Amino acid sequence: MSSLPPPSYDAVLCDIDGVIRHWPSADALEEEHGLPVGALAAAAFAPARLVPAVTGRITDEEWRSAVAADLTARHGSKDRAEAAVLAWSGLVPAVDQDVVALLRRVREVASVALVTNATTRLERDLAHQGLADLADAVVNTARIGVAKPDPRVYRIAAERLGVAVDRCLFVDDTAANVTAAREIGMTAVHYRRLEDLCAALSPLTVTP
Template sequence: MTEPPFGALLCDIDGVLRHWPPLDEIERAAGLPVGAVAAVAFTPPLIDAAITGRTTDAEWRAAIVAELAAAHGSADAAEAAVAGWSAVLPRVDHEVVALLTALRGVIPVALVSNATTRLDEDLARIGLADVADAIVNTSALGVAKPDPRVYALAADRVGVPAARCLFVDDTEANVVAARAAGMTGVHFRTAADLRLALTGTSQPG
């Protein structure tokens, strides 16, 4: 690969490298309304504690079971839904994987994710344990994107000044925060956004 106009790539995981399917069938099979798991799992304070390491992934999922059981009156349904969700494998964007693979050895590549303590295990399950030179997991940092400390710590991890880092994320607020930290930020929608960014021809937004 031709050397890109950046000194390092910092890349989000969810919504960029991997994509989770809907849980409709799992929730219906368990007897829960569609959307019930996400309505509990991804709202504060549960998700905030999980992605900043105040609770482990196992503790987070146990809390979700308890909340679902209380909300819907069935511990069995809650346990079945969370067990089914926990076993789901995401779709991997192999076009993004190919871009990261080609880039490694040219410049450092790091994954920067608001993730739980299960991230390493999850990446290994889908064959992505070695897709990057470093993994910056916010549950190990104690702070999550868009906190500016995440960007400083990620740049430090790859040994490249923030001004020389390209940050790619599907969440616009995280991209805005990266730009405020002095990085070049790209709002990811498709792999084409990343490909263009690596040539220095993408437009901000």
């Protein structure tokens, strides 16, 4: 009887937001608090504000406070800005249970790491959403001091799993992060829809 071929990958490194979780729009929240649509994203994701948060130079709380201060400066009401940020902070992302189920199947034959640009709040949020045990490792950039697409992020993830870089499959919804993974020798998939992930993971999930 012939033996089965080995899996194509020893590890899967998967982004979180945009792949596993999907955040709701803040449009209605902004309108409710008298802010222009897009104001929260503009304040929160400006690189000068976001990069310190996702590399751990400031805490999640400090980041959100800075967002409120920016909204106050731009739109003139401290109380309104702080109320908007509080409501925004309470938004809960939808979890794609199909992706979760797929990663749990993969974990039966390969290691899985969640690799994400996130703030110091990530671990708490994952626990609240029942995702803390989804992977063998969580690489939160706020805990390691560098963020994707810095190649050190990918190497740290592979090292934590004890897997060679060229035996990793990396999945992300941001093209620049995918390109960076390929440049250090990983196989990488630009995630747009569930079918992308199913096809990439088929060597690990399809029973011969």
